[in-house]
Amino acid sequence: xxxxxxxxxxxxxxxxxxxxxxxxxxxxxxxxxxxxxxxxxxxxxxxxxxxxxxxxxxxxxxxxxxxxxxxxxxxxxxxxxxxxxxxxxxxxxxxxxxxxxxxxxxxxxxxxxxxxxxxxxxxxxxxxxxxxxxxxxx
Numbered sequence: 001x002x003x004x005x006x007x008x009x010x011x012x013x014x015x016x017x018x019x020x021x022x023x024x025x026x027x028x029x030x031x032x033x034x035x036x037x038x039x040x041x042x043x044x045x046x047x048x049x050x051x052x053x054x055x056x057x058x059x060x061x062x063x064x065x066x067x068x069x070x071x072x073x074x075x076x077x078x079x080x081x082x083x084x085x086x087x088x089x090x091x092x093x094x095x096x097x098x099x100x101x102x103x104x105x106x107x108x109x110x111x112x113x114x115x116x117x118x119x120x121x122x123x124x125x126x127x128x129x130x131x132x133x134x135x136x137x138x
Contacts (some may be wrong), residue, residue: 040111047112054104065099072097 004012076097 043111047107047109050112051107054107057104061100061103068097068099
């Protein structure tokens with residue numbers, strides 16, 4: 001046991017309180033780092049799912065456009081011939097189709113592209129990659 005003056009006791013207590021606050025801040029910083037890493041990993045998973053969904057949308061649009069093409073080249077010509085045999089029916093506007101022109105935008109953020117390649121490289125005819133007007137709008 002040592003005798004201390006009130007001034008030195010106060011200084012010692014302040015030093016202990018400061019070290020406790022520093023320990024708490026260190027613990028908080030460790031937890032923040034752990035949570036940040038977890039969030040970053042989860043964003044990578046979400047990015048993969050997002051890229052998969054974009055690919056599914058692209059395949060769906062391609063399938064739809066193939067269906068429309070087949071309908072226009074194979075089915076509708078026969079239907080028009082049948083309609084031409086009936087001179088009383090003049091409404092052929094129901095036989096018009098239009099393909100889907102919009103394609104999903106490719107995911108290009110490096111956090112979401114796991115292997116370093118984008119869908120744009122796999123489908124060079126897809127014009128939905130990063131453009132100046134899309135970059136400014138984002």
